Amino acid sequence: MSPAAAAPHVVVVGGGVSGLAAAHRLRTTVGDAATITVLESARVLGGKLAAVDLGGLRVDVGAEAFLARRPEASDRLVELGLADDLVHPSGASSGLRAGGATHALPPRTVMGVPADPPAVGALLSDAGRAALAADAELGPVAWSGDDSVGGLVRARLGDEVADRLVDPLLGGVYSGRADALGVRATVPALAAALDRDPSSLVAAARSALPAGTTPPAPVFGTLRTSLADLPPALAVAARADVRLARTATALERRGAGWRVVVAGPAGIETLDADGVVLAVPAPALRRLLADVVPDASAAAGGIELASSAVVALALPADTDLGTRSGVLIGSGERRPDGTPWTIKAVTVSSVKWPHLVGSEAVVVRASIGRYGEPEALQRDDAELVAAARSDLAELLGLTAEPLETVVARWGGGLPQYAVDHAGRVARLEALPAGLAVAGATLHGVGVPACLATGDAAAARIVEHLSSGARGTLAP
Incomplete structure (x- = not known):
């Protein structure tokens, strides 16, 4: 950075884990050569980590x-010095309420899609087992490249597999219904397996499972002191100017940079920034992007x-x-x-x-x-x-x-990741230089996916700052 140049200013809108991950990655990438302001509409940081x-x-x-x-969360805990609390x-084992009874959650499924039909037989009626077995006789899957999970499963494996196996697991993650959620966005491993070989849905599920016979690594992790400790740890490491009870109400283009209009306890203020990260839910994205990137705004508006x-x-x-x-x-x-x-x-x-x-x-x-x-x-x-x-x-x-x-x-x-969610996200991410999005709206609702979007948003902003468009960071 030129000694005479002013330090770049980046505004992060949203103090959940995605926005704070972006702020932290900006700090570790740029060092002290930036002012980072985090705006959070609530009176506490953390969003859905509480x-x-x-x-x-x-x-x-x-x-x-x-x-x-996924490595993102575990790696970040190590980076933040929290590995000992993992x-x-x-x-x-967990259970599944299906057909009026509680069963052990069956092994070898991909979000409920069976890779081993006999292992799920106890959850199904005779008719349900017959429908599942028919998958091997139906010929290739009519795979469009993205279908609703429920529609695909019902057509190949029957209603009982969709209702008793797939719907509970998807509902536990997304609070949604299998018939409205897209395969590619919610079960990407299954979609990739169907891309490779659409001969059978059960075979695709089998292909999507991890190979090998070694004991599996733990599926989940958390912090001994609660997962809610991750956002403040990110905020401290980011050394950001955190402003609570501040709602971004408008976004304006200002030359090569941006102006964020903010409502807070003292009234309306404006912040001029060289880069802005929007780590907010879809309705707020739709509102903030409406005037500056209408197509991205419309894409956000289509996400329920x-x-x-x-x-x-x-x-x-x-x-x-x-x-x-x-x-x-x-x-x-x-x-x-x-x-x-x-x-x-x-x-x-x-x-x-x-x-x-x-x-x-x-x-x-x-x-x-x-x-x-x-x-x-x-x-x-x-x-x-x-x-x-x-x-x-x-x-x-x-x-x-x-x-x-x-x-x-x-x-x-x-x-809700509907069919063609990826298309909406592509439009949402097609933003002008110096503007980036992050959060659960994009590529996954879990903490690792949110951290990944924060890191990607930070990388986009750093690329802009380094491009010479602003002239503050050397390429």
Whole structure:
């Protein structure tokens, strides 16, 4: 950087893990040769990584873990000096509510698509097993390159596989329905296998699974002190000027740079920047890009969102939690009395996570909310707790009076990756120099995927700063 040149200024809109990852990577790439401002509309950093004190424990009430088989989160924890706090789940197995009964979650599936049909036979009726077996006789899969997961599975493997296996797993990740979610965006390994060989859906699932017979590495990881500690660690390492309760209301082009209009406690202010990272949900992207990149704005407007809630309960320490780490429930399942389940999944946290054992309480988390079912979340907190407790009593026999409860609501928290989501993302990422997007809207809702989008956004901004368009960083 020229000694006479002013330090570049980058504004990051959004103080969730994606935006903070971008800020951190900007700092590690540029060093002190930049001013980095992070704007967050809430009064706390972290977005959907949040924790509360419950029953003497610190419990995550947003995302509770990350996929450990992707390297981004584990590598970032090492980089931040948090590797010693990395922990993995116990060996307890999870369950699946299917056909009116709770079964062990079957092995060797790709987001519920069976690679080994006999392993899922107990979850299906005779007709369901016959439909699954027919895949081998149907000829090549009619693979367009991207279909809805539910549509593809129903056509090849039958309704029961879609409803009892695939829908619960996709619902647990995206709070969506298999029939509305695209294969390429939500099950990319299966899409890649079909690209290579569309002869059979079961064979594609088998091909998509990791090869080898060595003991598998842990699937998930988290921080002993709660995953909510990751965002503030990123913020500290980024040495950013963090401004809470600030909402970006408009974005304007200013020569080779940008102006961000911000509403905050003191009123309206403007920030001029050489680069801007937008790490906000799709509705905010649509609004901020409407005037400067209308096509990208329209692409963001086509991405639907699902809302959800987490009901966390601290139960007496002597409560018998059973042996399962959790249970997923299909959207079409019913309680024994014929009424729908309110919860879509339960995590028995004190069974799943060894670091939560030994307290004066045990913890259970119930998840509520699916795309297209807003009525489930229109009840007040007391009603949600009562409904969750009723379901937990029926599902797991948990009838103990809670010592403490908390409800965390995530309005519009999960983007729905429909068919051709990749096309929308390509339009959304086709932005002018000095402008970048990051976040769960793009390439995955998990923490590793969000970290990757933050790093990619930072790289795009650094490329712009180094290009000579601004003239502050040497190429």
